[in-house]
Amino acid sequence: MANTKSPQPISIAELQLFMGIFAHEVKTQLAGVVAMSEYALQDKNPSYYLKTITVGVAGSLLVLDNLLKAIQANNGYLNIEAKPKSFQLHDLLQQIAMAFKIESAIQEKKLEVNLHPYWQKNPVVTDKLILTQVLYNLVTNALKWSYRDSTITISAQVDPLHCHITVENIGNTIPPAKAALLFEPFYRLDNGYAGTGLGLYISRLYVEALGGTISVSSSNNYTAFTVKVPYH
Numbered sequence: 001m002a003n004t005k006s007p008q009p010i011s012i013a014e015l016q017l018f019m020g021i022f023a024h025e026v027k028t029q030l031a032g033v034v035a036m037s038e039y040a041l042q043d044k045n046p047s048y049y050l051k052t053i054t055v056g057v058a059g060s061l062l063v064l065d066n067l068l069k070a071i072q073a074n075n076g077y078l079n080i081e082a083k084p085k086s087f088q089l090h091d092l093l094q095q096i097a098m099a100f101k102i103e104s105a106i107q108e109k110k111l112e113v114n115l116h117p118y119w120q121k122n123p124v125v126t127d128k129l130i131l132t133q134v135l136y137n138l139v140t141n142a143l144k145w146s147y148r149d150s151t152i153t154i155s156a157q158v159d160p161l162h163c164h165i166t167v168e169n170i171g172n173t174i175p176p177a178k179a180a181l182l183f184e185p186f187y188r189l190d191n192g193y194a195g196t197g198l199g200l201y202i203s204r205l206y207v208e209a210l211g212g213t214i215s216v217s218s219s220n221n222y223t224a225f226t227v228k229v230p231y232h
Contacts, residue, residue, distance in 0.1 A: 033057060036102065052102050065133075080209035082127040089124045089163065090115050093154055096135050100143065108148045111139075114155040124163050124231040130206045131229070134214070135165065137199035138225045142169035145223075162212070163231040166224050174218035182216055203227075 033053055040049035093113045104111045135154070142152045146169035157164040174182070181187045183204040207214040212229030 035106075039102075049102070052099070080130070080205060082130055082209045082211075084126050085128060086123045086125045087128050089119045089156055092128065092132065093135075093156060093165075096132070096139060097154065099136075100139055104143060104152070107143060109143065109146060110151040111143075112151055112153050114153060116157045118158045119156050119163075126163070126210055126229055126231060130210060131165075131227075134203045134206050134227055135167070137203045138167040138227075141199060141225075142167050142223075145169065146171045147221075158231070161230060161232070162228045164226055164228050166226040168222060168224040170221055171223060173221055174216070174223055176218075179216050179218055183214065200225075 036049050036053045040046035040053065043049060097111050097113050100111055139152065139154065146152055150170040152169045155166045182200050185201045204214050207227055207229065210229045212227060214225065214227050216223065216225050
């Protein structure tokens with residue numbers, strides 16, 4: 001749970017920025033749903049595309065939820081409550097990979113999942129919905145800013161106290177000085193490598209609600225976002 005700031009009014013500039021981000025993000029989500037609908041209409045067996053549309057609509061709702069939470073955070077009313085439950089991490093990561101299967105194929109990119117043997121048989125105890133939202137944001141960013149014909153990797157490691165999940169892609173290197181600002185609200189790199197920056201800001205808030213941390217490293221065209229959360 002987080003509630004770290006006293007209420008402060010939002011300026012006109014901040015409100016305009018929020019509305020611009022709102023319009024951009026919703027447009028992006030709806031465009032994906034429309035594209036999948038067109039594929040479904042052309043296919044004799046549209047069930048796979050219909051499932052993808054369902055995931056896309058859920059993603060749109062996630063974006064709306066992210067936007068609303070960001071505004072609430074700027075007013076000091078953020079209240080994210082984690083509800084830990086036991087679940088199989090390998091199942092979740094495979095589901096996420098499947099959800100992005102068509103989109104990655106359209107972009108001529110590959111998506112792989114690599115798991116430490118520990119996660120093949122042991123559960124993780126954390127808030128599944130919050131973790132899912134974070135990973136959707138990270139994979140969306142990786143797909144958006146990775147090179148064509150490259151591979152995006154979702155990997156899960158373990159230490160005695162924490163689960164480490166990394167989303168790595170090959171693309172333009174993020175300068176260190178700017179990488180340090182990626183998790184700030186509404187921050188954008190000059191060339192748009194992080195989109196609006198809102199997803200990363202919300203991801204940071206979600207991970208902190210899980211009692212964890214999120215970090216980024218970028219060098220030699222490899223960029224990796226790592227989420228570290230307690231798993232007991």
